[in-house]
Amino acid sequence: MHRRGRTMGCRALAAGALLLAGLSCVPTPSNANIFGRDDRRDIAPEDGLSGVGTIVCEGTTRRPTAALVTLEGPSSRADVIATVAHAFIGSNGQRLSACEFRPGTDPALAARIVYLETGTLSPEGNWHNDWAVAVLDRRLPESLSRLRPRVLNERQAEMKRVRHAHFLLAGHNGERGPLQVSERCGPVAKVNSDLNRFDRRVFNHDCDMMPGWSGGPLILREDGIDYLIAVNSTEVNAITHISGRPYNGRMNPNTAVRVDGRFHRTLERLLKSDAPGGTAFRCLVASMGDAPALPC
Incomplete structure (x- = not known):
């Protein structure tokens, strides 16, 4: 190249x-x-990437990146973002749960993450499963770009x-x-x-x-x-x-x-369904093969 x-x-x-x-x-x-x-x-603005933003979690100063995603056709009532699993792992190895997504890094647009599915909880040396799909607590403005x-x-x-x-x-x-x-x-x-x-x-x-x-x-x-x-x-x-x-x-x-694989299937499933009910944060991690995901 x-x-x-x-x-x-x-x-x-x-x-x-x-x-x-x-x-x-x-x-x-x-x-x-x-x-x-x-x-x-x-x-x-002309880049059309207004749906790219940062994840801000309590207990860390890191600001990893994420992006809004969508499917062609009807959308779910809440927005979905794609990012990496290690965005939700703190420096002490503990899972971070009090997190929000800020499109364009704008705190005025911040939406709380209420549901998370990841490919792994141990991304170090396991980078091929280092993916995460998160559901926000609401739908953000339709003017924001989505991938x-x-x-x-x-x-x-x-x-x-x-x-x-x-x-x-x-x-x-x-x-x-x-x-x-x-x-x-x-x-x-x-x-x-x-x-x-x-x-x-x-x-x-x-x-x-x-x-x-x-x-x-x-x-x-x-x-x-x-x-x-x-x-x-x-x-x-x-x-x-x-x-x-x-x-x-x-x-x-x-x-x-x-x-691809489970990452792609998780994106499609969460984009086609309504956000999981309740206000408490929920997290699942992928299992081997096609077995159901397990609580984080």
Whole structure:
């Protein structure tokens, strides 16, 4: 893919990247989650990404990213967001439950998360299941953008990339930074030296990012529709920090969990049904195979 092997920029971003992916299949070492020239920029109204926002939970200063999702046709009475499971895990390993979603980081639009289904409660080393679908306590303004879930396998994504399809990644810069978007990027083919080379449940990608972009939507923009094809998630870079090795794209790809399998089925089910009853927070975690989900 483009921009491989070029000098990496924004070296100052490297120190905090404990929750996010490293580099994709770039053959030279790097010091940040940046490929060549940093193409991140602040999201503008004309980008049509007003439904991207942050998750704010009591007990943590982290501000992971999430996005509103929808299906074509009638919508449920409450909104649904897609993000990562580790957005709801605190620094002490405890599950966070007092959380809200703020589209565009705007606290005036904050909606409480009342129901959550996740792929795992142990995302470290289990990044292929690091997905979460959350139901909000109400429907947010219809003027906000919403992404449509779409199943896209690695081969299909590779062919679209070759044909110059428009992919982008949205995210939030740390605890205080703005919402941003990275374009001219997208899924990349895995190579034999990638730690996840045999895992078909995730995309590797070469979008520029930094801590805070966890849960950010990887989007395919096609025929005037924005499709959610994956959510940004990995903790592989922690391996290089612990061992003292520099970032290296051959070992530490940026990883996004594909909208597929149980993740996709959960999105569709919650989007087609009304929000679970009651006001108390409820949480389920996926079981092996097709067994019912279990309480968190």
